[in-house]
Structure formats: C-alpha cells, structure tokens
Amino acid sequence: MTEYRPQYVGTVTKYVFVESPGMTPADLAIRAYEISQGVMIKETCFGLQITGKEDDVNAIIVSLRELDPSHIFVKDRGFPPGDPRRCRANLGGARPGYFGHEFEISLSRFISKGLERLPTREAGSIPNPPIPAGTAKLDAQKLQKIIESEET
C-alpha cells in the first residue's frame, strides 16, 4: 500500500449552484474572483467551487448569496476541486454525485419560488408540505379476501 499525503488540509470546499433567469455561472464567477482574496475558485457549468479557510469561504458565500438570494444554493463538498479520485477528467463520464445534483437542480425552481413567497406568507399560517404517501403495506383484511378467493 502507498502512503497517503492529503492536500489542502484544513480547508473547506463548497459548491455554489446558480439556477437563475438573471444570472449565469460566469457572472457569479466574475463577482467571486473580484472578492476572492487568495481563496481558490473554480468555475463550473453549474456555478462555482470555492476552496479555502472556512471563514474566508463563508464570507465570500455571504456576498455571493446577496446577488440572487433565492436562486443560489450552497452545499459542502468533501473533495477539493480537480481531485483525481473524483474529477471526470480522470474517470470519464459524469462525476460521481453529479446525477444527484442534476436531479435536485431540476427541482430548485420550486424551492426558489418558495423562498420568494416566504415573506408574503401570513405570520402563524400552518404549512401544508408534501408528505410521503406512507408505506405500501398490504392491508390484513385485503390479504384475507385474497386468501379466501384463492380457496374457493
């Protein structure tokens, strides 16, 4: 086995996704480069990856969110950008995890709408969120009927 020496120890990496009618990832990247101050920024097709000390990264994200608060989404990433274990340049095909992002980004317009409407909701109104339909367990009485129909 080979010794493993990690890179970028003590840093955090965060994804910044933008899905907005008024802003492209390139617009976001330009703004991020302006305020980056030594933090590593990688532009991608969906937004950015920002790597650096946690406080610096968070400060940049706060500034970026102000540009389009309801259409910018942020999450942590375990790997630094371009890591050969994850980067599609080395693996071929989409990066592992991309399909999950692709799926959720397709729903982000509903979340954006929810964030925009949030301030206009009546204070104290009770939310009625989409809830799971429940488990598809077979009802005991229905099972009994199936058994009886088979026996006759």
Next chain:
Amino acid sequence: MAKVFIYPTTSLILSDLVARFGHTPLSAALQVRERIQTPGLESPPLQMTPEEPKRGLRWAAVEVPSGVRGRMSLYGPMIEQAEAGIIIHDADFSFGCMGCARTNELIQFLLRQTKVPILDLRYPRTEEEGTEFVAAIKKFLQELGGGGA
C-alpha cells in the same frame, strides 16, 4: 444553532435550506472531508480503510455486511450528534456512498430511535408544493431555536 441530520445526506436542497435558516446541516461531505484530509494509507476513492467496517460495529451487528458497517462509520457519528432530522422519502438518486437500501433503512431507524424531532417530507413537484416545502422547513427549524431564521 442546532445540528440537523439531513437525509439524503448528499442533498443540495436540504443542506442549503438548513444553513440558510441558521443551523448546521450534517451532510456526508463533512465525514468524507475528514477522511480525505487525514494522512494514512492510500485507499481511493473515499479513503475508506479496512478499519471503517470495524468502527461500524458500533451501529450494526457483526453479521451485517461490511458495506453497511462501512457506511455506518460515515453516518453513525452524525446520527449521534444530531439534534434534529429532516428526511425526504422519495429520493431516487440515493446512490454513490448513499446507495445501499439496507443502510438507508438503518439510518432512518437509528435516527428515530434517538427521539430527536424529525420532519418527514417528499420532494415538491409544483410551485405551491415548493412554497409549502420551504415554509415547513423554516417553521421546523425555527422551533428548534438558536438559529438565525
């Protein structure tokens, strides 16, 4: 600021909303980052070593497959830290390090055993559902207290 376990732990939407409303999302990336930044022996792609299934014994019995125990070494510590949980039930994309149905069942079972407040949801499919989805998460997180929401 409460630590909120999110399921799927790789969810962008939940991770963003929890952080946006002033709490700390417990996502898989935090555990993966810890392993990626720790020196040791090369064990690509996730730096999961043979030690991980042994650590997983804390949350899963010895006869449980090593894949489940290895995954539990990622998620188990987060379940123990969690002060609340948000679960989305129709996440078909739960693959990658989340791609084990038995682990996913065990995660939800252990989370419910901790008796922390849990919000059960499914993904919104319309703008109206999206509005209620966001409002429900905000209300749930506000009731935890300590957030900036």
